[in-house]
Amino acid sequence: MQINSLPSEFKTARPILQTIEGAGFEAYFVGGSVRDTILKDPIHDVDIATSAYPSEVKALFHKTVDTGIKHGTVMILDHHHKYEVTTFRTESGYQDFRRPDKVTFVRSLSEDLKRRDFTVNALALKEDGTVVDLFSGLNDLAQHVLRAVGSPEERFHEDALRMMRAVRFASKLDFTIEKQTEAAIQHHAKLLQKIAVERIRVEFEKMMMGQNPLKGVRYFLETGLYAYCPRLNGQKKALSRMLGLNASLQLANETQVWLFVCRILGLSAQACPTFLKAWKTSNDLNQAVKAGLTFLEALDNQTVNAHLLFQTGERYLKEALTVQKIFDVSFDPDQYLVAYKKLPIKSSKELAINGRDLITTHLVTPGPDLGRVLTALQEGVLNGTYQNQSSELISAAKTMLTNKEESD
Numbered sequence: 001m002q003i004n005s006l007p008s009e010f011k012t013a014r015p016i017l018q019t020i021e022g023a024g025f026e027a028y029f030v031g032g033s034v035r036d037t038i039l040k041d042p043i044h045d046v047d048i049a050t051s052a053y054p055s056e057v058k059a060l061f062h063k064t065v066d067t068g069i070k071h072g073t074v075m076i077l078d079h080h081h082k083y084e085v086t087t088f089r090t091e092s093g094y095q096d097f098r099r100p101d102k103v104t105f106v107r108s109l110s111e112d113l114k115r116r117d118f119t120v121n122a123l124a125l126k127e128d129g130t131v132v133d134l135f136s137g138l139n140d141l142a143q144h145v146l147r148a149v150g151s152p153e154e155r156f157h158e159d160a161l162r163m164m165r166a167v168r169f170a171s172k173l174d175f176t177i178e179k180q181t182e183a184a185i186q187h188h189a190k191l192l193q194k195i196a197v198e199r200i201r202v203e204f205e206k207m208m209m210g211q212n213p214l215k216g217v218r219y220f221l222e223t224g225l226y227a228y229c230p231r232l233n234g235q236k237k238a239l240s241r242m243l244g245l246n247a248s249l250q251l252a253n254e255t256q257v258w259l260f261v262c263r264i265l266g267l268s269a270q271a272c273p274t275f276l277k278a279w280k281t282s283n284d285l286n287q288a289v290k291a292g293l294t295f296l297e298a299l300d301n302q303t304v305n306a307h308l309l310f311q312t313g314e315r316y317l318k319e320a321l322t323v324q325k326i327f328d329v330s331f332d333p334d335q336y337l338v339a340y341k342k343l344p345i346k347s348s349k350e351l352a353i354n355g356r357d358l359i360t361t362h363l364v365t366p367g368p369d370l371g372r373v374l375t376a377l378q379e380g381v382l383n384g385t386y387q388n389q390s391s392e393l394i395s396a397a398k399t400m401l402t403n404k405e406e407s408d
């Protein structure tokens with residue numbers, strides 16, 4: 001196969017390949033960018049593989065960085081671009097099911113391609129647009145099939161994360177997993193326990209955000225992979241609820257993914273931190289999910305009010321509303337967005353007076369009273385008791401403090 005019009009990312013990187021080839025070595029574009037180009041999908045990283053050894057690559061370019069020299073990767077800095085160039089290699093060992101114990105640099109492209117995970121990821125592209133296809137990856141791409149290169153058992157034994165990659169690609173590309181490859185995942189699912197949670201999480205999130213997430217999820221459940229993910233063992237029934245949803249599952253970011261998963265599992269805002277901790281999500285994400293779940297619980301209980309909209313904030317509110325719409329296609333998020341827009345203040349900073357105003361007018365001294373008065377004023381503004389005007393708020397503060405003195 002010949003690709004006549006290469007994407008601009010490849011065209012820009014062409015001189016790198018030409019320099020390496022000019023020195024008598026082989027060089028190819030490899031990996032996901034080749035797959036995505038043939039599928040006419042946008043490409044992200046451009047990976048280059050070569051028969052030149054790292055020292056030989058370094059000798060050919062002015063600026064290089066040893067990013068992963070032990071594994072054969074050299075980064076080439078070329079004007080404003082960075083390219084990872086990796087020497088053809090074979091891998092062996094894999095006692096921990098994730099990293100090879102031994103990497104051997106080789107001169108043969110076929111040796112390098114045959115250690116790769118799936119046939120559609122084992123294509124190489126020459127700078128002139130010729131595709132090298134040693135494992136019928138082009139046919140699998142055309143048939144939308146994900147098939148391990150060579151023995152699936154061996155591929156998953158080498159790197160158990162590849163099983164999660166399989167379900168992620170099934171979702172991302174809307175591909176079917178070939179029968180033997182699927183059977184091998186089912187057989188080896190428990191090896192996932194050996195893989196770092198962070199790496200599993202990245203694949204899980206990508207699966208949930210794919211083109212056809214339910215395809216990936218179906219494999220995730222049927223092969224038993226889910227049982228080896230944090231806190232999902234025993235949750236097949238709950239997770240299967242995803243498959244019965246009426247709405248198409250389109251999740252745009254990690255917050256939506258975890259909000260959705262927590263809702264599917266019936267986790268409350270209070271219970272979610274323990275669950276998310278097991279998945280090692282970031283503090284920012286945990287905060288977003290907790291805020292979203294708190295809002296959705298209020299939605300369930302029909303107790304949404306101005307205070308909650310204010311607390312949730314626009315960003316988290318939008319995420320929560322998007323997730324609610326997945327569960328209930330007839331749900332209308334607009335009324336909540338309109339109510340949010342109508343809030344007299346969107347943050348404490350928008351309150352017409354601040355702590356300093358109360359101190360300079362000698363109403364109150366720094367301390368707990370100050371915080372209490374400001375919170376009460378903010379609540380009053382949100383529920384419509386006061387207008388957000390400084391004179392009105394100052395006099396409201398005076399009344400509050402006078403009443404307090406009298407009751408003290």
Ligand SMILES: Nc1ccn([C@@H]2O[C@H](COP(=O)(O)OP(=O)(O)OP(=O)(O)O)[C@@H](O)[C@H]2O)c(=O)n1
Binds near residue numbers: 032045115118122
């Ligand atoms: N566990 C892995 C990870 C990667 N690869 C190989 O390394 C390439 C690059 O890997 P990576 O960048 O992680 O994934 P991509 O396939 O490029 O997919 P994407 O960019 O969409 O994540 C893959 O195509 C595949 O050939 C592999 O064989 N086994």
